[in-house]
Amino acid sequence: MTPAHSEIKFGRDAASLVISRSEGETLWVQRGLSAPFLGGYWAFPGGMVSEADLITPHLLPDIEHNRESNRVRSMKRAALRETVEELGLQGVDLTEYENHLKPIGTWSTHPYITRTVSCEFFSVSCDELGLNSEELVDGRHHHHTQVGGHPELSQVEWLTAQEMYQR
16 A cells, blocks of 8 residues: 555545435435445445545655545545445446535544444535436436345435435
């Protein structure tokens, strides 16, 4: 691992997209009940950072600014890749939209939990990703991934904050 990536921990760092649309709704996914991590919970699409997400610095001086920007870009790539995988969007490549993602926060599990995770959240509108908002939830282009023979997601819905609160 290069010094520029020493802050990223595989299997422990994650990234998620908070995708909104003009109707004031946000895209939510419900994890499958048999999912190994947070089964049944409602969340934003995303997942763990993989080695394929890493931005390799090309002859850049090893300064803090470049390390941070490479880390953020790696997290953005992970959020986009995992969203495509989770939603089963076959043939869709969202990497060109990396610059549209805005960092909005971080969530971490407590350090005493066996499986610790730190997740970066990025916001983006459905229009900025060039996606049809209805096709994201109706399943027309979906081929949902499986975990242990069970669907990774059980539901994908556009919900307002009020609707999510009432669940």
